[in-house]
Amino acid sequence: MNRLLKNREFWLALAILAVIVLVTFRFPRFAQASNLLTIFNDTSILMMLALGQMVVILTRSIDLSMAANLALTGMLVAMVNAAFPWLPIPVLIAGCILVGGFLGAFNGVLVWKLGIPPIVVTLGTLTIFRGLVFVVSGGAWVNADQMSQDFIQLQRGAFLGLPILSWFAIVVAGLMSVLMTRTPLGRAFYAIGVNPTASVYTGIDVGRTKFLAFVLSGAISGLCGYLWISRYVIASVEVAGGYELTIVAACVIGGVSIAGGIGTVAGALLGAIFLGVVNNALPVIGVSPFWQMAISGAAILLAVVLNARGEKSKGRVILRSAEGVA
Amino acid sequence: MTETSLHRRLPDRLDNPLKSGLLSWEMLLVLVAVAIFVANSFASPYFLNAWSLSDLTFNFTEKALIALAMALLIIAGEIDLSVASIIALASTLMGLALQFGADTPVLVAIGVGVGIACGAFNGFLVTGLKLPSIVVTIGTMSLFRGIAFIILGDQSYKGYPASFAWFGQGYVWWVISFELVLFAIFAVIYWVLLHRTNFGRRVFAIGNNPVAAQFSGVRVDRIKFVLFCLTGLMSGVAAVLLTARLGSTRPSIAQGFELDAITMVVLGGVSILGGAGSILGVVLAALIIGLVTFGLGLLNVPGIVMSIFTGALLIVVIALPILWTMMRERRA
């Protein structure tokens, strides 16, 4: 019980529940399973992106280029689909993951081999990737009528009552949680965030692990590139503009510490869902859409303050009587 | 110590400051700027024209004003992503005051005052509650602009008095705009502040090693707080200029300015890890970005293509010295 109360994810889940209950008072239809599933589906892409970002942040880095990576792979896959509509979608998805992973590897190499701070690297590649969207497309949009039906419909199909898009999120979340809790690589992401020096002593290659984190976030961005384009059925330079900070915000709300080493798959998912619920709940209870931005800003600040309270290191423990209660 | 010990005299410095100045980062930026200037003159017949050059400055002065204060903040090891949102809020509140009949001095006071208040809010969250600045300002970035949206919704404020519009559109002399003059003045002020005062010295110390700075009796939190206020102040000034230049206020004003300002700072040679950088570098970087954008604009190349160039410049410029030392070490 005590453990539970200390658990960030628990409190976040409670906060989300509170929002849902409050909204349901005003508007009973909100809590209907179908509506909640819709919110889940709407938030799927953000959830996956937040998971990718979480891994990077865990390693004391940040990836500001995720949205631009998404836009670039999205534009590429849309153009490929428009040009070769007969290419099977699984091939396209694999291509997206590869291209996204490659773009992430570019970030990762600069961080690993040259030791450039991740924020500078990804600030640079953010503008480069976005510029490339314009260059490869010549500035033209790819519209719904240019995309094949398979391309658009895949994520809209249902399986066991859930849209395929939701399944993508569920599978990615499942794989990520296995990766993060059950594999040496996943634990290495945590270890280098908690204590990079000690990680060297346990045989972890810090640079290489960071590199892999960027590859992972890139690959997820690439996958989301396809999902985003086929969801909103338009590929343009502006796709997901400014979304990089929303992704970081989801992580922050989900209790991922920007200083590295702290954060869980469940937390990142809940952070994304929180943003999804807030964005979805406001129009429903008749709050003017103009309030959305301020409310999510306040939510971020609140989350940061609360998480910091939980994280505050109490220093070293020297007095024996103080041991264990810190 | 004892009378017997013979002291060697320690010289102030060994190398000639002039020589190291010539090999500096700023010198490199000057060369880049000159090269772009020359290239532009050849590429477009319209470039070498007093009015063209004057118009050019409007494209970057507001961002560069923010970059000046942001440079100090980043040197001290913090960052502020909310600057563009501060502009939106300050502009909105100026517009609101205008509806109640405020005149130009009041409008300016409100713009600048709101800027400082927003900066102080950021500063309090970072230094008072010990929160990381990057996440704090991601939050206030939504909050400040969000408040502007709540106030203004889908409306806009316009009808600013002509005396106010002068700040963003007026010329002090011939082609020299007020914005440019103001930027020059602030650049000098910030140069003095950073490179010639105790305050600036402490900012560098904090950025280099915040722990050791605190252990040396530097009031780290107080200085960081002041830096956030200064960044807010400059955002407020930028809000006045931009509002005056646009002659109207929308909550979506100045979207994306924060990353442009940070890019200028980093390109100007300020270390994102803190502790190093110069105002001259930031001014030159602003100029370079302005020149490149405008030069490509004259050729009707879309601005986004130029962003590839800036992004690459950002990485290359930081990677080069690292590669250089790596190669030297390998040879050794």
Next chain:
Amino acid sequence: MIDPILTLTGISKSFPGVRALHEVSLELYAGEVTALIGENGAGKSTLVKTMTGIYQPDSGEIRMGGKVVTLPTAHSASDVGITAIHQETVLFDELSVAENIYLGHAPKNRFGLIDWKTMRREAQATLDSMAAGIDADMPLKELGIAKKHLVAVARALSVDAQVVIMDEPTAALSQKEIEELYVLVDLLKQDGKAILFISHKFDEIYRIADRYTVFRDGEMVGKGFIKQTPQSEIVKLMVGRSVDQIFPPRHAMVGERVLDVSGLSHPTEFRDVSFSVRRGEILGFYGLVGAGRSEVMQAVFGLTRPSAGTMTLAGRPLSPRSPADAVEAGIVYVPEERGKQGVITGEPIVVNVSLPSLKRTSRSGFLRMAEEFRLARTFTERLDLRASSLSQNVSTLSGGNQQKVVIAKWLATDPKVIILDEPTKGIDIGSKAAVHEFMAELVAQGLSVIMVSSELPEILGMSDRIVVMREGLVVETLDNVDLAPETLVRLAAGIAEERAA
């Protein structure tokens, strides 16, 4: 004679500006404990790191069971069967105890995934076998320093290794825990493991070691069987000169009380700490590493806010809210971690020295470089700083010279009380003497000095009075007249108390 399991030959390792190891050799034998002995900075830990894949030697050869091995990473070392308890705690606060023990070599299930259940069970078994009294499920950050050290020991034991290296494993342990560690070492010996044991405590070495190897200034200067060698001989090998360190004579007149501290407490670090310092006095603070001396000093310096207690400086109440307040009041602190807390690396000497005195060197807030250079020169030359110019970057100075920069910085502020935390840690013998001489000069000028030190000779040689701390509490305050070193050691380690109980 049996062959050694592990042989090192001709190992050299240099860091920029420091030759840490030069052509050293070492042999470890199965079922035997070899003690590695040497002064601070002799290169012991560096050798450990080259044996565990953390540093790559510049030259030399490592043989394991006769075969030459290369150890590019920490993994490869544990793969060939070498494991170590490192001197610094290299653990992960945010992770659980079990994971700290198994990170990097966690048990896996048949799908190749980490098997948490087995991991927890085995971690708990290891901890219980050491009678550590630690729950493997706890987050590490909730443990105190002694227990953390036990986790580090458990981590080393969790690797199935032929060679176990222990780099000052007892430094932070209480006597009871130390006894348990001895039992463990015996068990390992019986298992046929080769053990390398590094310690500065001779009683310990004579108790458990079979062989010894002595390092001095990065070179192997002697080895043999411990039972056949008297302590004095080993010490002579260690320091390369006669044992008695020369401390400067003291001419200071001890005067009135300058700083009074009473009942100072902190929720987790220390409780009810009281002491006072007089004019012209050196007050020594002795204790084992982790006794909380630094924390007390940092509270006096305004870095942390105590939860209770009062302080008075020269009769006036003192409650600094920040180091800046303390400096203004006349208390300065030379921290233990020079690189992190003392000097601002990346800035030149002059900037470091003038930083707390900017108010005096500037005119209405504007810098005057000439004044800064004058100030810096005055004080650095007094300390006989070795540097090429005042614009030299402090990061390029040696440890001892960095220490001088820190002290110069503070002397320039004209303080009343100067606190020195481990002032000679990691400093070569020559500089050490200089620092000691300088301390004597400071008190002669009427300053009060508080010196935190873990080195017995230093404490005994320099202090007028000595405060002994253990586990966040003051155990005793003694006048330094005819004190036996054993008394201090017992007090610090809590042996006397346990006997009485």
Next chain:
Amino acid sequence: QTRIALVVKSLGNGFFDAANKGAQEAAKELGDVEVIYTGPTTATAEAQIEVVNSLIAQQVDAIAISANDPDALVPVLKRAMDRGIKVISWDSGVAPEGRMLHLNPSDVNLIGETIVKLAADYLPEGGDVAILSAASTATNQNAWIEAAKKVIPEKYPNINLVATVYGDDDSVKSTEEARGLISAYPDLKAIIAPTTVGVVAAAQVVTDQDLIGKINVTGLALPSEFKQFIDNGASQAVALWNPIDLGYSAVYLANALVDGEEAKPGATFSIGKVGEVTLDDTNSAAMAAPFQFDKSNIEEFSKIY
């Protein structure tokens, strides 16, 4: 040679690409006219100002702009006029002091009425409708919505306008807003989206949520982008003017000003194949009524624009 800059809200938008087609056609007809097709990549006023600044420096002869903000561009366009550049706005206008004349794609009131009519025609019993607009700052959309609100009580009293939301001409935001409308107003019968980006997003949402037949999406849409939603029944009918003609006319008008014709209330300009327009007392002119697309003709027009 006369150089006329056709400045659009953002590059890449199919509507503006079509307008450019018309503009180039006009340039060819007029001879000795060069059309510079340009615009920012983000649809913001600040970015558009930078574009206008560089056009001023290039000393183009005329600027024809579809503005992202009616007020924010005024100062810079004034400066352009001070430097002797002829400035007209088209599609999305700027305030009168920032341009010499404005070319409305159609009469504002007519558009307002048309978008309501498109919904009402398929709602004989009446019901709840909502509007999904572009950015809250978009001049033309705001004017149309005003006009629509005026016409509802007069001519369509049983239509109940429940909400107006803004999708910022961003497909994500538009999608989210459309979803919000659907869940907030369970009895919603129609979504009116007077923007080519919003209408596609809304139709996609209706398709995705299996609401075809329950909610009718209508508004202003580019036939080529929208054809599939007429085909699948998410929409019964949409309307739009001809963007090609719009670009064509803008170039003709700009050229006329460069040739010395004066823009004043009552002045008449002839625009090649399109015919002629007359300025009203705010110096605005309107082109033809919006053209309606439904199952019967969408196939044919989707091949043109």
